[in-house]
Amino acid sequence: MQEKMNLLKELQELDQEISSIEAAQQRYRDELETFKTEAARVQEMLDELNGELVFLQQDEAQLQQNLLKERDNIVRVEGRLPEIQTQKEYVAVLKEIDMAKKANTELEEQLQAKQQEISVLEQDQLEKEEELENIGGKADERSAELSKLMGETDNALQKRRAARDSVAAELPSALLRKYQTLFKRRGGLALVQARNGTCLGCNMRLPPQQFNSLLRVTEIQSCPNCNRLLYVEKQS
Known part of the structure; x- marks a missing residue:
């Protein structure tokens, strides 16, 4: 009976060591998964920023196009001044020029605001890209360390399991x-x-x-x- 008790003690010690090793390996896997989760979070934010930038840049291009048209319109209207014959026509053309210049100023302000908005997002984009690169670098470095640890613990685990199977085989099945x-x-x-x-x-x-x-x-x-x-x- 004492022999069975000794076998049980040995078996429990081995099982506890196996559980400890398996828990350590799970921590290693969880740590790697944390890097993946964090990288995915930053990548999602980066994708959203990229999408916003595309729309803002399209708006910027449209504003630039509208501004060019408005400037061309000012030049066209001002070009009519030498041809004016009457005071009434002169006043009308001046009014048209004034309206065109106001529209031009509004477009310039809109374009400036849009470019400022783009600049802010581009800075955010740069920061997220750097953050993602840092996460990747840390993950690669830690992954190499964890792979080594996983290999070492795998060897230890195999030895413990083999010893455990040997001890378990000596015990009655019911016990x-x-x-x-x-x-x-x-x-x-x-x-x-x-x-x-x-x-x-x-x-x-x-x-x-x-x-x-x-x-x-x-x-x-x-x-x-x-x-x-x-x-x-x-x-x-």
């Missing part, structure tokens, strides 16, 4: 199933020490008769409260 169920349900602690009449898994006082029986190691027993398997360390 192994019970242990495995408890290991999952009890947070990786299926086998616990009983000390001074207390289960160290849940801190419950054990019946004196049960604790005395544990001292004799005649059979594998469970805590009546948490159901974990119990063992007692022999006093040296």
